[in-house]
Amino acid sequence: MGYIVRYIYFLSDQTGVTVETLGHSLITQFDYHDFQQVTLPFIDSEDKAKEAVSKINSENRDSSEKPIIFSTLVQDELREIIKTVNGLHLDIFDVFIGPLEKELKQKSVRKSGLAHGMSDTKNYMKRIEATNFALSNDDGSILKHYDMADIILIGVSRSGKTPTCLYLAMQYGIYAANFPLTEFELEDGLIPKSLKQHHKKLFGLTIAPERLKQIRKERRSLGSYSSIKQISFEIRESERMFEKNNINYVDTTELSIEEISGKILEKTGIERRFRP
Amino acid sequence: MGYIVRYIYFLSDQTGVTVETLGHSLITQFDYHDFQQVTLPFIDSEDKAKEAVSKINSENRDSSEKPIIFSTLVQDELREIIKTVNGLHLDIFDVFIGPLEKELKQKSVRKSGLAHGMSDTKNYMKRIEATNFALSNDDGSILKHYDMADIILIGVSRSGKTPTCLYLAMQYGIYAANFPLTEFELEDGLIPKSLKQHHKKLFGLTIAPERLKQIRKERRSLGSYSSIKQISFEIRESERMFEKNNINYVDTTELSIEEISGKILEKTGIERRFRP
Numbered sequence: 001m002g003y004i005v006r007y008i009y010f011l012s013d014q015t016g017v018t019v020e021t022l023g024h025s026l027i028t029q030f031d032y033h034d035f036q037q038v039t040l041p042f043i044d045s046e047d048k049a050k051e052a053v054s055k056i057n058s059e060n061r062d063s064s065e066k067p068i069i070f071s072t073l074v075q076d077e078l079r080e081i082i083k084t085v086n087g088l089h090l091d092i093f094d095v096f097i098g099p100l101e102k103e104l105k106q107k108s109v110r111k112s113g114l115a116h117g118m119s120d121t122k123n124y125m126k127r128i129e130a131t132n133f134a135l136s137n138d139d140g141s142i143l144k145h146y147d148m149a150d151i152i153l154i155g156v157s158r159s160g161k162t163p164t165c166l167y168l169a170m171q172y173g174i175y176a177a178n179f180p181l182t183e184f185e186l187e188d189g190l191i192p193k194s195l196k197q198h199h200k201k202l203f204g205l206t207i208a209p210e211r212l213k214q215i216r217k218e219r220r221s222l223g224s225y226s227s228i229k230q231i232s233f234e235i236r237e238s239e240r241m242f243e244k245n246n247i248n249y250v251d252t253t254e255l256s257i258e259e260i261s262g263k264i265l266e267k268t269g270i271e272r273r274f275r276p
Numbered sequence: 277m278g279y280i281v282r283y284i285y286f287l288s289d290q291t292g293v294t295v296e297t298l299g300h301s302l303i304t305q306f307d308y309h310d311f312q313q314v315t316l317p318f319i320d321s322e323d324k325a326k327e328a329v330s331k332i333n334s335e336n337r338d339s340s341e342k343p344i345i346f347s348t349l350v351q352d353e354l355r356e357i358i359k360t361v362n363g364l365h366l367d368i369f370d371v372f373i374g375p376l377e378k379e380l381k382q383k384s385v386r387k388s389g390l391a392h393g394m395s396d397t398k399n400y401m402k403r404i405e406a407t408n409f410a411l412s413n414d415d416g417s418i419l420k421h422y423d424m425a426d427i428i429l430i431g432v433s434r435s436g437k438t439p440t441c442l443y444l445a446m447q448y449g450i451y452a453a454n455f456p457l458t459e460f461e462l463e464d465g466l467i468p469k470s471l472k473q474h475h476k477k478l479f480g481l482t483i484a485p486e487r488l489k490q491i492r493k494e495r496r497s498l499g500s501y502s503s504i505k506q507i508s509f510e511i512r513e514s515e516r517m518f519e520k521n522n523i524n525y526v527d528t529t530e531l532s533i534e535e536i537s538g539k540i541l542e543k544t545g546i547e548r549r550f551r552p
Contacts (some may be wrong), residue, residue: 006380018298018301020551021297021298022368024551025294026369026372027376029369029386030380031387037283042538066379088375093302096302096405097305102308104306106308108305109306125491127533128439128491131438131442155488161444162411163407170439215404250356256400257403259291262290262317263327264465265319
């Protein structure tokens with residue numbers, strides 16, 4: 001018996017980011033481990049659409065399992081071509097644009113590239129500025145502009161501060177700084193001196209010791225840095241400091257960067273400066 | 277006559293990133309400038325769903341325009357509650373999960389949080405490591421690990437190198453370094469010395485002078501840094517260098533970070549190390 005693979009295709013007239021996100025959230029609802037995912041971006045002409053159909057048909061010719069094709073194709077003509085594919089084709093414009101046109105009482109423009117376009121220069125600038133802010137205020141660096149920060153993330157090394165700051169900047173335009181809690185900082189249970197005047201902006205990250213050990217080991221496997229004793233101490237003391245000083249915090253152990261960022265927005269009520 | 281606003285809601289049992297992306301790509305197809313966008317994340321209980329319905333109904337009570345509600349709610353019970361809202365409700369699970377169950381011949385698990393979950397520790401690590409790589413190989417910094425890089429972006433100051441490297445890392449797990457082309461580097465039309473042995477990994481970014489002027493002015497409005505003469509020189513010379521040395525490049529003027537990254541993947545054929 002051969003091993004059966006089910007192909008999943010993500011087709012887009014743009015980068016494919018939207019259709020991947022959409023398709024991924026749907027297929028993760030199935031207990032099926034043999035999905036082979038392929039993204040075909042920039043399908044923006046009839047030729048490219050035909051090419052995609054040929055590719056999909058030929059890749060699945062000998063399979064007993066039909067491929068599943070997710071697409072976000074704005075133009076009717078391109079969707080019509082993709083529809084001829086031998087597989088299950090699901091397109092979000094196909095399904096949603098009709099009800100929306102009816103409700104908004106107008107025809108949609110059916111032009112691709114509008115969602116990620118840079119029509120709004122101001123938004124682009126906000127995003128870049130927020131990213132630069134995160135970069136220059138990373139890891140308690142010398143160049144600190146905490147007055148400008150919307151939020152300052154604090155936590156022990158490798159608790160997820162840097163990627164979260166970057167994500168907050170790029171996705172929401174939020175000015176996020178971060179400051180590492182080292183052993184030295186944690187000795188007295190007090191808020192580090194340079195952060196005291198920004199108490200209200202502080203937000204803590206914590207993580208399960210076992211998980212942190214795993215993460216730190218990837219970086220440096222020797223020494224106390226990744227010893228469970230040291231890690232447990234740092235985490236216990238940082239959580240105690242958060243509690244003692246009424247600093248909101250979140251456990252990142254089971255969360256992705258998107259989720260950590262989402263929880264922070266929810267818990268603090270910080271307003272995004274940017275909508276993609 | 278009052279000013280009429282049309283409310284758009286994005287509801288999710290998770291962060292709302294998927295539903296925002298989806299809804300945004302749909303509403304940008306309409307020429308309608310009064311959309312007021314609101315995200316209601318973490319709707320994961322019947323109480324929260326009822327609360328959302330009340331909020332939406334009361335916010336739109338006096339409006340002649342019905343609100344539009346996009347949602348990605350996995351649980352049937354929560355969707356049923358949201359359906360009672362006074363507005364146009366569009367849910368992706370509602371529409372797509374049925375055909376998928378039929379094709380895959382199984383019931384979906386209807387469990388929220390699977391798409392962004394950290395079930396796959398390896399993927400999480402890849403993403404973090406790629407982000408760290410981008411950070412420590414930003415802007416031609418001293419710590420260079422170009423041997424490990426999948427790609428090295430080159431271009432003049434503010435052409436979009438840093439945010440693109442970060443996006444490539446966070447979205448695709450790609451190891452992206454970047455190196456700034458300064459006036460000094462551009463004098464002789466040659467590839468900078470420290471990049472020569474990595475010729476195949478080089479990828480150029482360019483941008484229209486007027487646009488770059490606008491971006492640089494935000495940073496530093498005085499001096500030659502943002503003078504059109506200086507900028508035109510830098511861009512002309514960098515493009516000449518790309519052409520002369522057969523370095524692939526892309527014009528970022530009209531592109532978002534997502535699109536620049538997508539084009540790079542398309543043009544180079546670099547394999548992503550990670551699927552979200």
